[in-house]
Amino acid sequence: MEEQMSELREIMKDSTSNTGTSKKGNHKTRIIAITSGKGGVGKTNIALNMSIAYAQLGKKVILIDGDLGMANVNVLLNVVPKYNLLQVINKQKTMDEIILDTEFGIKFIAGANGFSKIANLSVDELTYFAEQFSSLENADIIIIDTGAGINHNVLQFVAAADEVYVITTPEPTAITDAYGIIKIITTEIIDREINIHLLVNRVHSADEGKRISERIINIVGQFLNYKVNYVGFVYDDPVVQASVIRQKPFIIINPSSKPAICIKHIVGRIEKTDNSRSEGVSSFLKKFLGIKNSWFFIIFDI
Ligand SMILES: Nc1ncnc2c1ncn2[C@@H]1O[C@H](COP(=O)(O)OP(=O)(O)OP(=O)(O)O)[C@@H](O)[C@H]1O
Numbered sequence: 390m391e392e393q394m395s396e397l398r399e400i401m402k403d404s405t406s407n408t409g410t411s412k413k414g415n416h417k418t419r420i421i422a423i424t425s426g427k428g429g430v431g432k433t434n435i436a437l438n439m440s441i442a443y444a445q446l447g448k449k450v451i452l453i454d455g456d457l458g459m460a461n462v463n464v465l466l467n468v469v470p471k472y473n474l475l476q477v478i479n480k481q482k483t484m485d486e487i488i489l490d491t492e493f494g495i496k497f498i499a500g501a502n503g504f505s506k507i508a509n510l511s512v513d514e515l516t517y518f519a520e521q522f523s524s525l526e527n528a529d530i531i532i533i534d535t536g537a538g539i540n541h542n543v544l545q546f547v548a549a550a551d552e553v554y555v556i557t558t559p560e561p562t563a564i565t566d567a568y569g570i571i572k573i574i575t576t577e578i579i580d581r582e583i584n585i586h587l588l589v590n591r592v593h594s595a596d597e598g599k600r601i602s603e604r605i606i607n608i609v610g611q612f613l614n615y616k617v618n619y620v621g622f623v624y625d626d627p628v629v630q631a632s633v634i635r636q637k638p639f640i641i642i643n644p645s646s647k648p649a650i651c652i653k654h655i656v657g658r659i660e661k662t663d664n665s666r667s668e669g670v671s672s673f674l675k676k677f678l679g680i681k682n683s684w685f686f687i688i689f690d691i
């Protein structure tokens with residue numbers, strides 16, 4: 390046990406030092422979680438198309454399907470992954486073996502039902518997982534598509550990420566649930582400040598997006614005393630549904646469509662925002678694993 394713990398410490402030290410495989414001296418992978426209160430508001434489409442837009446900027450992007458109940462990024466990509474995160478957790482595969490190259494310039498890691506098992510993993514299994522996850526630190530950005538609503542898996546990803554993008558639509562139920570998830574995030578994750586951004590999907594005008602974001606930002610400010618940042622909107626457009634049916638991202642099949650242009654604007658805006666607080670893969674791991682395994686905090690000296 391003691392030996393395994395020191396192994397874990399070494400892994401975390403290695404990936405924090407950013408020597409080894411990282412190209413730039415101060416290279417830190419930016420880790421973004423995409424979430425929502427209400428389901429079906431467009432998270433997966435936005436995560437996927439944002440990932441591709443990032444890749445088109447010349448970035449190394451990894452998209453992780455963190456929707457562990459109903460993993461479906463692969464459906465939008467029209468791929469049938471042979472392996473997923475579960476095989477890494479079970480020590481049957483390496484991260485390298487499960488990560489998929491796609492024709493769109495992004496890498497993709499398929500999600501797994503039963504990932505919540507992370508709470509019950511042995512030190513040996515955690516060591517392996519941490520080691521494998523650390524191999525992702527060469528990426529410029531990791532985008533995690535989480536499931537909707539308030540469950541522990543979602544919070545685990547959200548709490549570990551550098552930034553969280555909450556997606557809503559103009560529907561009153563989506564707005565209420567967006568407030569609900571922001572409230573949970575801000576009240577549950579109290580050990581540090583987390584950057585929460587708001588994206589309004591399926592709007593019919595820029596004004597509508599602004600109006601809805603202002604409403605949420607005001608309520609969050611008033612009742613939770615928290616500042617949420619509005620990152621932009623995506624138009625409601627039949628091209629999204631058509632791309633889902635064709636199982637090809639809309640940014641690829643229709644790059645000049647309104648939703649594609651919105652996504653490119655949003656990515657451009659995110660790219661311009663201050664990234665200096667990004668803490669990279671090792672920090673993500675500490676937070677991700679530490680939530681359910683408080684003894685991890687001791688191991689990693691956090
Ligand atoms: N901007 C848009 N314009 C038109 N339709 C949209 C738009 N965004 C999403 N949709 C529709 O909503 C559906 C659900 O989108 P998506 O699967 O991305 O949502 P989700 O939030 O990931 O859902 P879940 O909570 O089930 O994971 C899409 O299949 C599409 O039909």
Ligand SMILES: [Mg+2]
Nearest residue numbers: 432433456461
């Ligand atoms: Mg989804």
